[in-house]
Amino acid sequence: MDLKQLEYFVRVAELGSFTKAAAILGVAQPALSRQVRLLEVELRQSLLVRNGRGATATEAGKILLEHGRGILHQIERAREDLGAAARTPAGHVAVGLPPTIARVMSVALTRAFRQRLPNASLTITEGLSASMTEWLLAGRLDIALLYNPSPSADLELLPLHDDDLQLIAARTIPRSRKPAAAAITLAEIAGLPLVIPSRPNAIRMLVESAMAGIGMRPTIAFEIDGVAAILALVADRAGYAILPRHAISAASLSDALTARRIVRPSVRTRLTIAMSSRRTTTLTQKSMLALIEDVSAQLFGGGHAKRRV
Numbered sequence: 621m622d623l624k625q626l627e628y629f630v631r632v633a634e635l636g637s638f639t640k641a642a643a644i645l646g647v648a649q650p651a652l653s654r655q656v657r658l659l660e661v662e663l664r665q666s667l668l669v670r671n672g673r674g675a676t677a678t679e680a681g682k683i684l685l686e687h688g689r690g691i692l693h694q695i696e697r698a699r700e701d702l703g704a705a706a707r708t709p710a711g712h713v714a715v716g717l718p719p720t721i722a723r724v725m726s727v728a729l730t731r732a733f734r735q736r737l738p739n740a741s742l743t744i745t746e747g748l749s750a751s752m753t754e755w756l757l758a759g760r761l762d763i764a765l766l767y768n769p770s771p772s773a774d775l776e777l778l779p780l781h782d783d784d785l786q787l788i789a790a791r792t793i794p795r796s797r798k799p800a801a802a803a804i805t806l807a808e809i810a811g812l813p814l815v816i817p818s819r820p821n822a823i824r825m826l827v828e829s830a831m832a833g834i835g836m837r838p839t840i841a842f843e844i845d846g847v848a849a850i851l852a853l854v855a856d857r858a859g860y861a862i863l864p865r866h867a868i869s870a871a872s873l874s875d876a877l878t879a880r881r882i883v884r885p886s887v888r889t890r891l892t893i894a895m896s897s898r899r900t901t902t903l904t905q906k907s908m909l910a911l912i913e914d915v916s917a918q919l920f921g922g923g924h925a926k927r928r929v
Contacts, residue, residue, distance in 0.1 A: 623695065625659040628652055629667060630688040633681055634758045637674040643824070644760050681833040689899070711904035715912075716752040717744060718822075719847040720867040721891065728915050736911055740904045749822040756896050762905050763912070766894045767822035773785035778893040779914070781920045785823065785887040786879040787812075788854055788861040788868060803881040806834055811847055813841030813859040815850050823889060827862050830887045851877060864889065866920065891916075 631641040632652070634668050642649040667681035677685055699711055717725060725745055733742050745752075745761060752764040757774055769777060787804055810831060816838070831838050831859045841859035844850045845866055854861045855876040868877045893912060895901065901909075 621657075621662065622659070623692070625655045626684075627657050627692055629659055629681075630685060631759065632656060632668065632697075633677045633685045633688075633866075634673055634756050636676060637896060638670075639674075641658060644758075658897070658909065662918050679923065682866075692902060693902075697735060697900075709737055709904040709907050711902050712741045712743070713902075713904050713908045714743040714745065714761045715745055715908065716755060716761040718749060718752075718765060718891075719746055720768060720864055721765055722746045724866050724919060725915060728919060729912070732911050732915055733908070737907055742908075748817075748820075748850060750820045753894070757898070759896070759899075762892045762895065762899075762902075763908060765912070766892050767889050768826060769822075769892055769894055774897055776895045776897045779890055779910075780916055781891040783866070783889055783891065783920070785826070785862050785889055786865050787882055788851070788863055788877055788879055790855050790857045791876050791878045803883045805884045806882055806887065807836060807884070809860070809862070809882065810834075810836040810838060812839060814838050815842045815844055815853045815859040815861050817845050817850070818843040821845070823862065826887060826889055830885065833885070858861045868928065876890060 628641065628647075630643065631645055632638055635641050635644070638649050638653055638656075638807060642652045645652065656668065659729050662679075663684070665680040665684075666678050667684060668675040669678055696711055715729070722744070730742065730744070733740070745755070747755065747771060749764075749766040752766060753769065753775070755761040756764050765780065766777075769775065771777065787809055814827075820823065827838055836926065842853060844853065847863070850863070851868060853859060862882070865879050868879060893909065895905070
C-alpha cells in the first residue's frame, strides 16, 4: 500500500471534499482523485462515495480511515524517534493562532522555535477560533490557540491565559499629555457604535453574552473580520472596538489608539491551547506545547496551562 495514496485518502475522508484536501495537500485535484482511485483498485474496495457536495467514506472507507490515521501517525513517530536519537525532535508541527495573538506572538514563537527545535519544521496559520477548531479535527493543524472554546470530546483543552477585554477608541490627545483613561461600564458601551467581527467570532459572542447578562444589546456600526481593519476604522473614528489590550500593542496605529478598562461587569476572555484528542501527541508537538507556554508567560504573564499529554 502506497503511503502517499493512504495520506491522500485520509485527508479526503476527514475533510469530506477532494477540493479542500487538494488545497491542504498542495496537489492538483485530478492527481489527488487519480491516486485515491488507484488505492481503491488495489484494495478492490470502494472507499468513498463521490457526490456533488463532496465525498463520504463507505463502510470500508471508515475502516481504512481508522487504520490509516494510526499508520500515518506511526510513520511520523518513527521519524521523530530517529530524531530523538540525536536528542533533537525533527518532525513537523502546524500551529494556529487567532489574529489578535498572531500579531504579538508569531515573531517570538518562531524565534524560540528556531533555537529549541532547529531540526524540526513549523507552519503557523492565522484564523478565527471556529475555523481553527475544524482544522484541528481535519488534521490541518496540530495545535491551536482558541478563545473560549466549548468543551468537546474531540478536543484536548489546556487553559493558557485569561485577559480582560477593553474598549479601544481613537486617541484625541497626544500620548505624552493624556492621563490614563477612566474605566467605562458595559452599560455605557451599549450605546456606542462598535466595529466588531461577525458571528461566530469568539470575542463577538462573548460581548453579546455579557451584554445580554445586563439586559442590553451592543450597537453594531460595522462588522469587520480582521483586527488590522478594525483598528484602522477605530483610528479613523468610525466607531469603537472591544479587544484584548495587547491587540493594539503591536499595531502600527498604536499611537492613534487608546484602551479603557470595562467594568460592572468586566468581560474576561480565556485563551486556550487546543489539540485533537483523536491523535497521539508527537515529540515535536510536546516540545511545541512547552514552548508556547513559555512564550505566552513572557508576553502576557503567568498562565494556567497544565499539560496532560
